[in-house]
Structures are given as structure tokens and as C-alpha cells.
Amino acid sequence: MHLVRSSEAPRYDAPGHSGMAMRRLQGREAGPSDSVWLGLSVIDPGGGTTLGASPAEKFYVVLSxxxxxxxxxxxxxxxQEASxxxxxxxxxxxxxxxxxxxxNPGDEPCTVMLVMANT
Structure with missing residues (x-):
């Protein structure tokens, strides 16, 4: 078992992201992983990302x-476009x-979990 306490999860930055605080919960610098890494982002009102693509599949889960x-x-x-x-x-x-x-179109922070393939 590899445990990462939320308070100890490494922070990271990514190009094209603004108004966001991001942490890795598992994988990469947070610890071993064979196939995916797990991240947690808190997006401020009006914050978010630019339009961009990568070769990795991504899953987003809104926690709040x-x-x-x-x-x-x-x-x-x-x-093809979707929103x-x-x-x-x-x-x-x-x-x-x-x-x-x-x-984040709201007036409150948005908390999002990201599951992304190791690439």
C-alpha cells in the first residue's frame, strides 16, 4: 500500500492553467503507479484551462x-464540439x-478529481 495524505500531496503546475491549485494524490512525484496518476484541482471562480489536447485519456469527476x-x-x-x-x-x-x-462558471471554488493515463 502506498499512502499519500492530502496535506502532503505534492503541488504541481501545468501550462495553460490559471486560477487553479493542483495536487497529485497518486502517481508521478506522489508515488508509484503502473498505469494512471490521480490529481485534485481546486478551481477558483473564473479560473480554468486554455483549449488544449494531449495523447492521454483523461477522466474528470466534480467533487464540489x-x-x-x-x-x-x-x-x-x-x-465535433461539445459543451x-x-x-x-x-x-x-x-x-x-x-x-x-x-x-469554473460559478461564484464558489470547484473541486475536481483528475484520473489521467501515464504518458
Missing amino acids: GRLQVFAQQVTQDGV AVLGTFDSCRIAPNEARRLH
Whole structure:
């Protein structure tokens, strides 16, 4: 068993993220993992990410607050776009190479768990 206390979870920064406090709960610098890493983000009102894609599959779970997710994927049929506002315990999957933008549209912080493949 590998235990990481919330108060000891390493902080990290990522390009294109603003108004967010991010910690790794498991994997990477937080400890061993064979396939995924687990992160926790607190997004301030108005905070979020720029539109960007990566080769890794991502899962987002809203633990509190509201999160607007905008996704854009290029397919053989053209560009497909989707947008949704997620509430507490709602989740979404972002496919590999699918661009996504996150935004906290609310007046309160939004807490989000991220599960992402090791790449």
C-alpha cells in the first residue's frame, strides 16, 4: 500500500492553467503507479484551462461546485464540439487527442478529481 495524505500531496503546475491549485494524490512525484496518476484541482471562480489536447485519456469527476467543459475533436467528418456544465459527482471522459477547456462558471471554488493515463 502506498499512502499519500492530502496535506502532503505534492503541488504541481501545468501550462495553460490559471486560477487553479493542483495536487497529485497518486502517481508521478506522489508515488508509484503502473498505469494512471490521480490529481485534485481546486478551481477558483473564473479560473480554468486554455483549449488544449494531449495523447492521454483523461477522466474528470466534480467533487464540489460547477465545472464547464468544452471539448473539440477533429474527425474524418470535420470538427465535433461539445459543451456541458457538470455538478457535484458528475464526470466526463476526454479521449486521447481530444482538445478540452475547463472553466469554473460559478461564484464558489470547484473541486475536481483528475484520473489521467501515464504518458
